[in-house]
Amino acid sequence: MIKDAQHQGSDLTLAKESLTQMLHDKRVPASVRGALQSEYAKLGEMLARLENQHLHIVVFGRVSVGKSSLLNALIGENLFSVSVLHGETTQTRQAEWQTREADGVFLIDTPGINEAYGDAREQLALDAAQVADLVLFVVDGDITEIEMLALKALLVTARPMVLIINKADQYTQAQQAILKQSIIDKVSGMIDPKNILFAAASPPDQTLIRLDEHGNEVQSQRSRPADINALQTRLWEIIETEGKTLSALNASLFAGNLSAQLGQKIIQARESLGQETIRLYCISKGIAVALNPLPVADLLAAAAIDVGMVIHLSRIYGLPMTKAEAGDLIKSIAGQMLALYGTFWAIHLASSALKISTAGISTVVTGVAQGGVAxxxxxxxxxxxxxxxxxxxSWGTAGPKLVVKKILADLDRDSVIQNAKTEIRRVLKSADQSG
Ligand SMILES: Nc1nc2c(ncn2[C@@H]2O[C@H](COP(=O)(O)OP(=O)(O)O)[C@@H](O)[C@H]2O)c(=O)[nH]1
Ligand SMILES: [Mg+2]
Structure with missing residues (x-):
């Protein structure tokens, strides 16, 4: 899922435009804008995160431990070159850093540390750590002296680090236990044992031997998937703690090969970010509509805000939509709402028309009611x-009609509108007092 950064940017700009438009809308009194500032700031921050918050993951380790293989397994594509030959292209590789980007997450492959000695190795570690939000230190057996030196050089920069014992397929369970204990002892006080994990980035095919009906041995090959579940789960936890959830959600890092546990966490994170986003757009739209004196402009502003919200949500779900796509989706949802709630919307439109002929306090009263409906x-x-x-x-097998119908049934319309009006009044009142 490597995407064109230019294109992504323009979609997000649209989501942001609807907000900035409102923030700078001269018809909304400065005092109200002030009162809404914290809500806007929250939304703005969420958008900025989607747009700017990059995550840099650097792999570090000896030649042939499986650094490139591990990055490929994480991203689910063979983007980094893997070599069976130990230190094959030592000289030319020395300075070669490879970076691949997927939705704001940068995966950075570094040359193996065997090729760099002394100062060069330390410099390499410092350079790597400098760009890294997270370092994956890869080994494929007990940790060596050279690795310890590199590890210490990296730790100076205090970046979060995960130590991966790759090629787990080469060890029995009993061997793994001994290996892990030895490494835990060696890095004690330097790396939290939680961050020492086994992985098998690219386990070799298995050879199966069976006897056919004539008693002859028949060989067949069976390929094995990467085993990086423990790493993905830990990565997710660290990324969340670092507050980088959004960019990670949108990357392909967690796309394939997910453990059920991690899949659940990602669904929950999306849902809570989605709910927060919807709430903030509801407030923004309720206020904008309550204060907007022209009914036609009400409807236009309302539509623009909804489009912004849908684009924003689509980014959270890692399925970016264009403005046109978002508009079409809203139209089809609104179509279902109209079909189900015809009279209700007729009243909404009528109250919108009423507002033009009223003035002063009555405008605000009508406005608040209409803001609640919005x-x-x-x-x-x-x-x-x-x-x-x-x-x-997708609407799934139920289709849009049943999905919208269920949402309408689950929401208690009157209490939603009542709470919305209370919230709108609260914001308007605090604006009154501060301005
Ligand atoms: N048995 C086994 N071999 C692996 C595993 N991961 C990578 N390899 C092999 O190790 C060799 C070196 O891998 P590569 O990713 O190029 O290592 P790098 O030099 O650290 O980037 C290749 O032959 C890979 O197929 C693994 O989990 N198990
Ligand atoms: Mg490599």
Whole structure:
């Protein structure tokens, strides 16, 4: 899932535009904008994270321990060259760093440390650590003296580090236990045992031998998948602690070969980010509509905010949508809402039309009521869009009608609108007092 950065940027810009437009909308009093500032700041931060927060993962270790293989396993594609020959191209490789980007996550392959001695090795470690948010230190057996030196050089920079004992397939369970204990002892006080994990980035094919009906041995090959579940789960925990969830979610790092446990964590993270996003857009839209004096502009502003929200959600789900796609999705959701709630929306539109002929306090009262309805409609659109994204951009077998119907049934419309009005009034009031 390597994407064109230019294209991604423009989609996100659209999500951000709808917010900045509101933030700079002169029809929204400065005092209100001030009161909403923390909400806007939160949304802005979420968008900035989607846009800018890069994650750099660097592998480090001796030649042939499986650094390149490990990165390939993480990304689910053979992007880094793997060599069976030990230190084959020593000279030319020396300075070769390879970087591959997937959705803001940069995977960085480094030359093996056998090729760099003394100062050069230390420099290599420092250079690597400098760009890294996370270092994967790879070994394929008990840790050697050279590895200890490199490890110490890396630790000076205090980057989070995971020590991976690769080629686990070459060791029995009993051997693994001894190996791990030996390494834990050697790096004690330097690396938390939680961050010492086994992996098999590229286990060789298995040869199966069976006897055919004539009693002859028949050989066949069976390929084995990478085993990096423990690493993925730990990576996820570290990335979350570092506050880099969004960029990691969008990368292909966790796409394939997931353990059930990790899959669950990712679903939960997406859901809570999605809910937070929807809530913030509901507030923004409720306020914008409550304060917007022109009904036609109400509807336009409302639509722009919903489009921004859907684009934002699509990024969280790692399925970026264009403005046109988001618009089409909203249209189909709104179509279902209209079919199910015809009269209700007719009243909404009528109240919107009413607002033009009122003035002063009554405008605000009508506005707040309408803001509550706008909030509710954005909530429905957000929940439906999220359901669609969670199924990988599909309505599933139920189809859009049943999905929207279920969302409408699950939400208590009157209490949602009531709470929305209370929240809108609260924001407007605190704006009044501060301004
Ligand atoms: N048995 C086994 N071999 C592996 C594993 N991972 C990588 N290898 C092999 O180790 C060799 C070196 O791998 P490579 O990724 O090029 O190592 P690098 O020099 O550290 O980047 C290749 O022949 C890989 O197929 C593994 O988990 N088990
Ligand atoms: Mg390599």
């Amino acid at each position: 909030w509710y409609s954005t909530l429905v659109v957000g929940e439906a869009a999220e359901a669609y994204l969670a199924k990988g951009k």
